[in-house]
Amino acid sequence: MADLHITYRKSAIGYGQDQKDTIKKLGFRRLGQTVVQADSPAIRGMVFKVTHLVDVQEGGS
Secondary structure, eight states, X not given: OOEEEEEEOSOOTTSOHXXXXXXXXXXXXXXXXXXXXXXXXXXXXXXXXXXXXXXXXXXXX
């Protein structure tokens, strides 16, 4: 299964608590950080919810 490289690009200040919680659940601790998550429907759904705050690149496994 492929991996997703997700980079936190824009602050969640001013957005709802649900979006802030999604950023935390994706594993982000600071702005500019990149995390690698396994590509799954659950992760894709979380990324879709905060797509305006993150950049996503598909990587090989």
